[in-house]
Amino acid sequence: MQEPECPKVGPYTLELDAGTYWWCACGRSKHQPFCDGSHRGTGIQPMELELTEAQKVWLCGCKRSGDKPRCDGAHKKLV
Template sequence: MSDPVMAQKGPYSLDVEAGTTYWWCSCGRSASQPFCDGSHKGTDFTPMEWTAPRTRKVHFCGCKQALNKPMCDGTHGKI
């Protein structure tokens, strides 16, 4: 599998709503970061489905290399 593109070296902090499903971009090519816009077509990547367990602010991974995808886990600080 090829490496994802780093969309940004840090998280996207957004408010999410409980019960809403989000499609996190795993390839890094989407113009609608941190979400999928279909740009992964033709790559090895597919978006990751994530449903918010509660309404709150979350930090989606922007570097695309978090071990705890789709959330930032600080991995961006080591790359």
């Protein structure tokens, strides 16, 4: 399994509607923070995020959070 890429040092702050989303865990997607299938061949799979109501979320941009797909501040250790 490859190490994920780091497309952003910090969270993606989004207002999302209720529904199911697929968070990019490999860092290769051109549609960050969501999966576009670019993980194929990496051994890294996207993570499902299910929201039962509309809400503001902070999704991990560095792909190293201990609370994936949500940001836990792990990006602060990268800089």
